[in-house]
Amino acid sequence: MKFENVLADINGFGKFQIMIIAISFLGRFTLPCHFMLNNFIAAVPAHHCDISSLDDGGIFRNLSHTQKLIVTVPIQQDGTPSSCQMFVDPQYHLLLNSSNITDMPTEQCQNGWVYDNSTFKSTITSQWDLVCDRRGKNKATATIFFVGVMFGAMTFGSLSDRFGRRIMLLVSYVSGMLFAIGSAFSTTYVMFTVLRFFTGFCITGIVIVSTVLSVEWVDIEHRKMVGVIDSLSWTFGNTVFAVTGYFVTDWRWLIVAVTSPLTLAIITWRWMPESARWLIAHGKLEQAQIYLKRCAKMNQTEELVDTLKTETLSTIVVTEKTDHTYSYLDLIRTPKMRKLAFSTGILWFCVAITFYGISFNITGFGLNIYLTQFTYALVELPAKVSVYFLLDRIGRRSTEAAALMLAGLCLGINIVIPKDVSVARTVVAVIGKGFSSASFATVVLYSSELYPTVIRQNGMGYNSFMARFGVAVAPLILLLDEVWKELPQVVLCSTAVMGGMVARTLSETRNRCLPETIEDIEKMCNDRGQ
Numbered sequence: 221m222k223f224e225n226v227l228a229d230i231n232g233f234g235k236f237q238i239m240i241i242a243i244s245f246l247g248r249f250t251l252p253c254h255f256m257l258n259n260f261i262a263a264v265p266a267h268h269c270d271i272s273s274l275d276d277g278g279i280f281r282n283l284s285h286t287q288k289l290i291v292t293v294p295i296q297q298d299g300t301p302s303s304c305q306m307f308v309d310p311q312y313h314l315l316l317n318s319s320n321i322t323d324m325p326t327e328q329c330q331n332g333w334v335y336d337n338s339t340f341k342s343t344i345t346s347q348w349d350l351v352c353d354r355r356g357k358n359k360a361t362a363t364i365f366f367v368g369v370m371f372g373a374m375t376f377g378s379l380s381d382r383f384g385r386r387i388m389l390l391v392s393y394v395s396g397m398l399f400a401i402g403s404a405f406s407t408t409y410v411m412f413t414v415l416r417f418f419t420g421f422c423i424t425g426i427v428i429v430s431t432v433l434s435v436e437w438v439d440i441e442h443r444k445m446v447g448v449i450d451s452l453s454w455t456f457g458n459t460v461f462a463v464t465g466y467f468v469t470d471w472r473w474l475i476v477a478v479t480s481p482l483t484l485a486i487i488t489w490r491w492m493p494e495s496a497r498w499l500i501a502h503g504k505l506e507q508a509q510i511y512l513k514r515c516a517k518m519n520q521t522e523e524l525v526d527t528l529k530t531e532t533l534s535t536i537v538v539t540e541k542t543d544h545t546y547s548y549l550d551l552i553r554t555p556k557m558r559k560l561a562f563s564t565g566i567l568w569f570c571v572a573i574t575f576y577g578i579s580f581n582i583t584g585f586g587l588n589i590y591l592t593q594f595t596y597a598l599v600e601l602p603a604k605v606s607v608y609f610l611l612d613r614i615g616r617r618s619t620e621a622a623a624l625m626l627a628g629l630c631l632g633i634n635i636v637i638p639k640d641v642s643v644a645r646t647v648v649a650v651i652g653k654g655f656s657s658a659s660f661a662t663v664v665l666y667s668s669e670l671y672p673t674v675i676r677q678n679g680m681g682y683n684s685f686m687a688r689f690g691v692a693v694a695p696l697i698l699l700l701d702e703v704w705k706e707l708p709q710v711v712l713c714s715t716a717v718m719g720g721m722v723a724r725t726l727s728e729t730r731n732r733c734l735p736e737t738i739e740d741i742e743k744m745c746n747d748r749g750q
Contacts, residue, residue: 232439234519247485249457253478261471269329304352368420370688376425377681392425404475447665458597570719572690603654623659628716669729
């Protein structure tokens with residue numbers, strides 16, 4: 221007997237499942253806000269050396285602010301004051317003739333910097349002067365956060381397979397919120413980076429646990445809808461983030477603002493059920509029966525509750541010991557599981573590099589930072605809606621492979637389009653971002669369907685780790701333009717095509733029951749024609 225047969229009896233997509241999706245949505249849409257947070261809180265406002273200490277009398281005191289800048293800070297070619305240099309001594313003659321300053325001695329800013337706060341009231345950049353020779357620390361904050369996300373994905377994937385989906389979701393909610401709020405009140409840069417690492421570590425549990433929990437409670441027919449809705453929560457979060465960032469321009473309060481929805485997620489967690497699949501796979505049949513009866517009652521199929529006996533549920537998993545503790549080692553113990561883990565790991569790595577590589581490499585539409593963020597979020601919407609219709613029409617495998625191949629095609633086209641045709645390059649880049657977004661939306665659902673229940677969270681944790689590794693690599697690829705201007709595009713194009721080829725080697729999961737055990741995977745025929 222399959223778990224899908226039980227779901228069919230009690231309605232595999234009723235009010236109970238809608239409740240799960242709604243509760244998951246509350247926590248999930250905060251994730252993109254934190255993933256993109258550095259765009260705003262680590263933004264670098266226009267700045268120049270602080271010259272207030274020179275205002276001690278004489279001619280200097282009687283000068284206007286503009287005149288003071290002229291005599292103390294070199295002017296760059298674009299007409300703006302230098303960000304990192306100042307004259308050793310005030311050059312008063314520049315008030316009469318500023319045509320030649322090349323021979324005048326300069327030095328690094330001696331008394332800090334003055335920042336333009338017209339766009340941002342404050343950022344971590346202005347808070348701890350992360351500019352000029354300290355700008356590396358500014359870039360490091362995002363890297364440290366994503367390193368935390370990488371290791372958090374592995375940890376929460378393993379723990380939720382061992383202790384259950386529901387309790388680990390609560391742990392992720394509470395710990396993620398506490399570390400995020402704590403980072404907002406950091407008093408030093410080191411304190412901030414440490415707390416951001418743990419924020420990334422804890423908050424990533426939300427996405428991998430809630431995704432699997434949702435998929436394990438719905439029937440075959442509606443799994444694609446759940447996958448797309450989960451993906452749309454990311455788009456919704458990015459859109460809300462742009463609006464929130466526009467109104468909240470202080471970095472501390474922006475962190476608080478984007479984290480606060482987790483309070484509501486924690487409150488509604490009490491109604492979140494444990495995965496009945498996980499309970500059955502671990503021999504906890506009586507608890508599974510309680511949740512299944514609750515599902516039947518909510519979906520108004522109570523007349524079938526009598527069929528949910530523990531004897532019936534015990535026939536779902538009979539091929540493996542229910543007291544076995546699973547770990548990441550189980551991903552490589554058997555031949556087909558090893559092949560599956562290798563393929564999906566490479567696929568997630570390629571998807572992440574393609575998506576973030578394109579996102580980081582789009583030069584924008586000449587809009588301000590908030591409108592650009594809003595626009596980038598909106599271009600994902602049509603891509604993800606189209607995925608909903610394609611998942612059942614052409615299948616998961618074909619949708620994933622085609623999305624990556626088309627993203628690679630757009631990257632390839634941009635290699636040959638001349639640099640001065642900026643409009644065409646931007647349009648192609650945005651289309652490519654849409655295809656890469658579609659590939660990301662597909663791969664999450666697809667992977668959760670490929671892995672068996674007993675190690676599904678371990679599999680998703682491992683895949684998420686590979687994706688975050690790709691996120692960390694993507695900015696480094698963009699630095700290859702120093703070797704050859706088009707080399708980043710060539711590497712991204714090749715990566716997308718390779719990901720599409722790997723996707724073609726995976727089994728199709730359309731209209732198939734979810735595998736419950738590792739033995740199911742080993743016995744499963746890799747039918748590539750379906």
